[in-house]
Amino acid sequence: MRVMALIECIPNVSEGRRTDLIESIAAAIRAVSGVRLLDYSCDPSHNRSVFTLVGDRAPLKQAVLALFERAIEGIDLRRHSGEHPRLGAVDVVPFVPIEGITMDACVALANEVAQDVAARFDLPIYLYEEASSNPARKNLEDIRRGEFEGLATKMRTEGWLPDFGPQHPHPSAGASVIGARMPLIAYNINLDTDRLDVAKKIAAGIRHSSGGFRYVKAAGFKLDDRGIVQVSMNLTNFEKTPIFRVFETVKREAARYGVRVLESEIVGLVPSGALVSAAEFYLQLERFGSEQILENKLKGD
Amino acid sequence: MRVMALIECIPNVSEGRRTDLIESIAAAIRAVSGVRLLDYSCDPSHNRSVFTLVGDRAPLKQAVLALFERAIEGIDLRRHSGEHPRLGAVDVVPFVPIEGITMDACVALANEVAQDVAARFDLPIYLYEEASSNPARKNLEDIRRGEFEGLATKMRTEGWLPDFGPQHPHPSAGASVIGARMPLIAYNINLDTDRLDVAKKIAAGIRHSSGGFRYVKAAGFKLDDRGIVQVSMNLTNFEKTPIFRVFETVKREAARYGVRVLESEIVGLVPSGALVSAAEFYLQLERFGSEQILENKLKGD
Numbered sequence: 001m002r003v004m005a006l007i008e009c010i011p012n013v014s015e016g017r018r019t020d021l022i023e024s025i026a027a028a029i030r031a032v033s034g035v036r037l038l039d040y041s042c043d044p045s046h047n048r049s050v051f052t053l054v055g056d057r058a059p060l061k062q063a064v065l066a067l068f069e070r071a072i073e074g075i076d077l078r079r080h081s082g083e084h085p086r087l088g089a090v091d092v093v094p095f096v097p098i099e100g101i102t103m104d105a106c107v108a109l110a111n112e113v114a115q116d117v118a119a120r121f122d123l124p125i126y127l128y129e130e131a132s133s134n135p136a137r138k139n140l141e142d143i144r145r146g147e148f149e150g151l152a153t154k155m156r157t158e159g160w161l162p163d164f165g166p167q168h169p170h171p172s173a174g175a176s177v178i179g180a181r182m183p184l185i186a187y188n189i190n191l192d193t194d195r196l197d198v199a200k201k202i203a204a205g206i207r208h209s210s211g212g213f214r215y216v217k218a219a220g221f222k223l224d225d226r227g228i229v230q231v232s233m234n235l236t237n238f239e240k241t242p243i244f245r246v247f248e249t250v251k252r253e254a255a256r257y258g259v260r261v262l263e264s265e266i267v268g269l270v271p272s273g274a275l276v277s278a279a280e281f282y283l284q285l286e287r288f289g290s291e292q293i294l295e296n297k298l299k300g301d
Numbered sequence: 302m303r304v305m306a307l308i309e310c311i312p313n314v315s316e317g318r319r320t321d322l323i324e325s326i327a328a329a330i331r332a333v334s335g336v337r338l339l340d341y342s343c344d345p346s347h348n349r350s351v352f353t354l355v356g357d358r359a360p361l362k363q364a365v366l367a368l369f370e371r372a373i374e375g376i377d378l379r380r381h382s383g384e385h386p387r388l389g390a391v392d393v394v395p396f397v398p399i400e401g402i403t404m405d406a407c408v409a410l411a412n413e414v415a416q417d418v419a420a421r422f423d424l425p426i427y428l429y430e431e432a433s434s435n436p437a438r439k440n441l442e443d444i445r446r447g448e449f450e451g452l453a454t455k456m457r458t459e460g461w462l463p464d465f466g467p468q469h470p471h472p473s474a475g476a477s478v479i480g481a482r483m484p485l486i487a488y489n490i491n492l493d494t495d496r497l498d499v500a501k502k503i504a505a506g507i508r509h510s511s512g513g514f515r516y517v518k519a520a521g522f523k524l525d526d527r528g529i530v531q532v533s534m535n536l537t538n539f540e541k542t543p544i545f546r547v548f549e550t551v552k553r554e555a556a557r558y559g560v561r562v563l564e565s566e567i568v569g570l571v572p573s574g575a576l577v578s579a580a581e582f583y584l585q586l587e588r589f590g591s592e593q594i595l596e597n598k599l600k601g602d
Contacts, residue, residue: 244580265586269598270593272577272595278583281583282580282582283548285566286566293571294571294573295399297339298355
């Protein structure tokens with residue numbers, strides 16, 4: 001039985017317009033044996049690209065270093081503008097445990113990569129999310145506040161020395177944020193009403209920032225073309241705040257306004273465990289283990 | 302992206318006591334490259350062994366032929382007794398589509414293997430389940446009725462000529478049943494009562510044989526040690542008769558007697574699709590496709 005760790009890594013790079021540079025970064029990733037580039041996309045208005053790669057520790061590290069090399073070489077944030085906030089040429093690099101690896105091991109990998117990148121490119125690195133050792137520096141938004149332009153000042157403020165690297169910004173590449181987190185699930189629940197206030201009140205009730213579930217970010221939106229409203233969410237840790245609990249809470253809160261749930265949707269990818277736990281909940285499954293899932297049994301070699 | 306079909310094959314062999322023979326069959330399967338022997342177990346009181354192997358068509362066929370060779374060489378049904386009904390030395394061989402393969406292709410494979418086995422070992426073969434072309438010979442129980450001892454007489458009865466091979470039993474190996482079917486799910490629902498009549502009435506209501514769901518076999522049992530009763534089921538096609546529909550029906554029928562569902566349980570393996578469809582149902586998921594499951598995205602290559 002071959003035991004290989006599978007880690008997802010989603011580097012965000014501050015270039016979304018020059019396709020030659022983006023392609024050269026993709027090529028550098030693809031050249032690393034043991035890494036698969038699942039997807040990459042660039043957003044010209046954000047002036048930002050997102051790469052999704054998977055692999056085991058050693059090849060992922062090699063691919064991330066190659067990505068840093070190309071990005072730092074090719075991007076100068078002093079001449080960069082776009083709608084998306086950014087702190088560095090390589091803005092943020094999360095490692096996500098998928099299979100055969102613990103969160104602790106991903107945190108260790110994030111630390112290792114951070115240390116190597118800092119040393120090799122003389123670049124300040126902040127650790128975030130699960131890799132952060134400082135509660136005030138856990139959220140990406142807090143670390144990125146002030147952006148590249150405010151970085152030199154921020155680094156001189158108490159509590160904002162980087163975790164690795166020099167105590168001043170890299171002149172053209174700023175600083176990077178590296179860390180480990182659970183897979184995100186983009187999850188929306190559509191309500192059979194056009195009352196935006198209902199969606200907004202429910203979103204406020206369930207999101208962490210205003211007293212709701214710890215691993216939920218939420219906002220209320222109107223879907224104008226359909227005449228309905230949506231509670232739009234990011235579930236940041238589906239093991240600790242599972243989909244079914246969020247769904248049932250939204251359903252109950254909506255009922256308080258006489259509103260029904262029309263449907264829900266998952267945007268993009270979802271780990272199968274997030275759906276299996278919903279099946280376990282609703283079917284009241286006891287004595288069930290993930291080793292009973294046929295596909296898991298068939299994996300391994 | 303490598304496209305490989307994954308088929309499960311679960312040969313049942315009429316020997317559950319002589320471990321040397323069982324081990325030699327296991328060794329013959331393991332010797333085929335491209336086949337994995339996931340599991341095998343023997344039951345001495347049934348005098349029967351069950352092997353679970355997976356692979357693509359060509360290696361599976363090779364492994365099944367090797368299994369037939371050892372079993373026919375080593376087993377003489379004239380001197381075989383056990384609690385489990387049996388027709389042949391190799392009693393039944395189902396092929397189950399798991400991934401990257403249709404049921405039709407598994408039916409074709411069953412036909413091919415049946416033809417080869419019949420020719421090579423001069424053994425009569427009956428096709429069953431999805432591979433059967435005759436509604437009266439679809440169920441294993443119907444084909445096996447009369448067992449090895451009644452086989453010669455049965456084969457002379459109208460409608461019981463085999464699909465392949467000679468028109469008389471093999472002297473020591475009888476006949477074999479080969480076919481294709483969906484994965485079985487062994488699923489139980491435990492009720493918070495000691496009233497066996499309630500479990501029996503619910504089982505009768507949901508099982509196909511007495512008017513219930515097409516792909517459900519069910520019976521009511523007492524769990525004496527816990528003082529409760531169980532509706533014990535086999536779901537024979539989870540795509541057409543999904544778990545959630547069975548669960549909700551049992552729950553509703555139990556409520557009619559004032560009885561609550563305590564829990565449910567899956568015994569053994571379950572394809573992830575069976576659980577994902579339950580999550581889709583209860584979460585009212587729309588616009589969801591299996592390609593959104595992270596693990597599916599990570600497979601391939």
